[in-house]
Amino acid sequence: MSDLSLLVQMGFGALLALSVYLPLRCGQLSLATPGFYVIGGYVAALLSTRWPALSGDGAGYPLTSLALELVVAAPVAAAVALVLGRPVLQLRGIYLAIATIALVEILRVLNLNLAWSGGAVGIFGIPQPFAGPGGYALATWVLLALVCWLCARLEAMRLGRAMAAIRDDELAARCMGIPSADVKLTAFVISAVIAALTGVLAAHFLNTWNARQGGFDASITTLAFVVFGGSRIWLGPVLGGLVITALPELLRPVGDLRLILFGLVILLGPILFPQGLITPERLARLQQTLRRP
Amino acid sequence: MQAGQRSRIAVALGAAAALAAGLAACGPRAEDQPLQLKGGVPVGAVLSLTSNANAYGQDQQIGLKLAQAWFQQRRNANSQKALELNLRLEDGGGDEATASQAFNLLIDAGVVALIGPTLSQQAFAADPIAQRRGVPVVAPSNTATGIPQIGSFISRVSAPSTEIAPLSIAKALQLTPSIKRAAVFYAHDDAYSTSETVIFQKALTDKGLKPVTVQRTQLNDQDFQNQITSALRESPDLIVISAQAVDGGNLIRQLRELGYRGAIVVGNGMNTPNIYPICQRYCDGILIAQAYSPELDTPVNREFVALYQKAKGGAIPPQLTAQAFTAYQVVAEALQRLNKRQPLAQLSLGEARKALMAELLGGQYDTPLGEISFTSDGEVVQQRFHVAQVQMQPDGRSGRFLLLP
Known part of the structure; x- marks a missing residue:
């Protein structure tokens, strides 16, 4: 069971990493992912604890209600991302990163002080749609597979190619007639939706939700997933998210040294692989070696 | 690698997770x-x-x-x-x-x-x-x-804080019956502090001492000058603090340094000798309700x-x-x-x-x-609680929680 619940957390890590990866795919360093993750979590926590009609007949929380939460959380996050995206995405590079950190911080302070969010204690006693971690693992990995599929499709799609063009040279891309503002906004909105959907599942999985789930620390952790795994193709962030989430738990047998080892891995990763663990070149080479008899 | 191949990897990932979940569901139950x-x-x-x-x-x-x-x-x-x-x-x-x-x-x-x-x-x-x-x-x-x-x-x-926290307020009023104006400080991004301050504020109101000001701090704050000056403007003669050891210790130190001389009551977060090195001689005299007394x-x-x-x-x-x-x-x-x-x-x-x-x-x-x-739902029933006052050594390095009768 503990392995299954670790699988769930690894899935969350990979999903959040993909949410950071998408804006990065068109050259936008956005750290807003934890903000949307928290929005998704609060939507789930509030709907499931404050709206009795959703809890069904008492025997477990119905899956249809979970689906409803997902359906509500996605447009809420998309709407916030749409409204904020336009002005925020005018900024570039480090200024965009700072603006998105500010967004995360504003959301955190709001959640701490608004009456309905339960303040610093947050919302607890969130009902369970699944009997054990197995159900969560299935739901998380199905969502992860869907998002991976979307990212894989992007490489062949017009939108994906436009994103790659903007990443390489935005000015040149605009000269070619690519509506760069729209493309960046689309990536930002998709990223927000992924984070919010992850938040919905995470709120149920954790049994409790509070403002601490998305803060500056979470921004840095999710960025580390991408830096560690690589930001050139989608397999990188997925691997980064899975490995960095799992490592502190897998190192438990080491005892007191485990966080030191974990820190070493995070430090050595970018030093030895500055582009991240997975790059298209390394993948191609791997395939060649595999194909050779 | 082609896009088609990559999406096949994604499908395989999903299938592997589904298989793992299915396998785990039918193992023998440890219970x-x-x-x-x-x-x-x-x-x-x-x-x-x-x-x-x-x-x-x-x-x-x-x-x-x-x-x-x-x-x-x-x-x-x-x-x-x-x-x-x-x-x-x-x-x-x-x-x-x-x-x-x-x-x-x-x-x-x-x-x-x-x-x-x-x-x-x-x-x-x-x-x-x-x-x-x-x-x-x-x-x-x-x-x-x-x-x-x-x-x-x-x-x-x-x-729970609901039982302990009000005791120290009662003791402060017993020691200094002339207290009229209470100010409250709490770390608003900390779950413990926000729940405890509600209890403190209710206990104060019950004693007829509605707080004259409520100041909010943050767990990671070092500098409390703003909150302290606006609180001292109300000239309080009792200050009630819900904070953790480090921020609370610094807050007390700065309160005394900025000239506050009245009584200070703190909550459970500062119920540790680890505060002595932080507020040093300024810790002297603060009141705290405890669920444990070493002098029992x-x-x-x-x-x-x-x-x-x-x-x-x-x-x-x-x-x-x-x-x-x-x-x-x-x-x-x-x-x-x-x-x-x-x-x-x-x-x-x-x-x-x-x-x-x-x-x-x-x-x-x-x-x-x-x-x-x-109790039948698992809440502890404890016979004795204590109110202690911090007494620092003249060198300001070490001290003790002196049990008040």
């Missing part, structure tokens, strides 16, 4: 297996040994170690064969996910009971897991409202204090250590009683956990905290 007694009865503990809650976790770890040593002493002294406990300690970090994972890990390892987690916020995440899987939990330090109400398997030995004169407490002083070179044990000791003692004594009535070796793991919970809640315990027992 039906007999209890593993080799090397002692397995008991788990989840404490915050890392993250910024580690100051609390370290205090608790010592408490568990001393309790182990104390039981070993008693086993050696008693010729009759007592049950041995096999304590497995895991780090719960400072966040919800780590604590939940540690709970899962220990439950899978087949422990009959769990001690922990350190923070109330972690308890809201991890305790429901233990409840669903029918594992007794004894919380040594969760003071938030609603912890035992998480379920029938959740109990605590840490009295009972045989158990004398032995506990002696063990602690031997381990820590004469220092005075803090409340967190005493409460962790108590949690271990409660589990160990309940197990001994259960074993006498119904030998554990004959029970399956699931039955042992259930029987232990019933035994645990039914018992009376003579602990360093004094006599304690439990």
Whole structure:
């Protein structure tokens, strides 16, 4: 069971990493992912604890209600991302990163002080749609597979190619007639939706939700997933998210040294692989070696 | 690699996870297996040994170690064969996910009971897991409202702030009856501080002292000049603080440095000698209500204090250590009683956990905290609470909690 619940957390890590990866795919360093993750979590926590009609007949929380939460959380996050995206995405590079950190911080302070969010204690006693971690693992990995599929499709799609063009040279891309503002906004909105959907599942999985789930620390952790795994193709962030989430738990047998080892891995990763663990070149080479008899 | 190939990888990832989930669902249930007694009865503990809650976790770890040593002493002294406990300690970090994972890990390892987690916020995440899987939990330090109400398997030995906090306000008014204007400070991004300040503010209002100002700070703040100046403008003669050890210690120091001379009442977060090095001589005179007093004169407490002083070179044990000791003692004594009535070796793991919970809640315990027992939903019933005043040595380096009559 503990392995299954670790699988769930690894899935969350990979999903959040993909949410950071998408804006990065068109050259936008956005750290807003934890903000949307928290929005998704609060939507789930509030709907499931404050709206009795959703809890069904008492025997477990119905899956249809979970689906409803997902359906509500996605447009809420998309709407916030749409409204904020336009002005925020005018900024570039480090200024965009700072603006998105500010967004995360504003959301955190709001959640701490608004009456309905339960303040610093947050919302607890969130009902369970699944009997054990197995159900969560299935739901998380199905969502992860869907998002991976979307990212894989992007490489062949017009939108994906436009994103790659903007990443390489935005000015040149605009000269070619690519509506760069729209493309960046689309990536930002998709990223927000992924984070919010992850938040919905995470709120149920954790049994409790509070403002601490998305803060500056979470921004840095999710960025580390991408830096560690690589930001050139989608397999990188997925691997980064899975490995960095799992490592502190897998190192438990080491005892007191485990966080030191974990820190070493995070430090050595970018030093030895500055582009991240997975790059298209390394993948191609791997395939060649595999194909050779 | 083509896009088609990549999407095939994605499908394969999903299929592998589905397979894993399916396989795990049809394994044998650990709960039906007999209890593993080799090397002692397995008991788990989840404490915050890392993250910024580690100051609390370290205090608790010592408490568990001393309790182990104390039981070993008693086993050696008693010729009759007592049950041995096999304590497995895991780090719960400072966040919800780590604590939940540690709970899962220990439950899978087949422990009959769990001690922990350190923070109330972690308890809201991890305790429901233990409840669903029918594992007794004894919380040594969760003071938030609603912890035992998480379920029938959740109990605590840490009295909630609702019982303790008002006592120090009453004592302050008794010492200085002329108090008229109270100011309140609390860390608004901390779960413990925000719940405790509600209780403090209610206690003040009940005494007819509606706070003249309520100032909000943050857990990671170092500088409180703004909040202090706007509070001092209201010329308060009592200041009530709910904060953790580090920020609270700095707040007191700056209050005194900026010229506040009145009474100060602080909450449970500062109930540790670790505040002495922070506010130094300015700690002198602050009032605090405690669930544990090292000066309690009972045989158990004398032995506990002696063990602690031997381990820590004469220092005075803090409340967190005493409460962790108590949690271990409660589990160990309940197990001994259960074993006498119904030998554990004959029970399956699931039955042992259930029987232990019933035994645990039914018992009376003579602990360093004094006599304690439990209500039917797992809330601790403690006979004595104390109000102490900090008394610093003239050098401002060390001090003590002086018990007020």
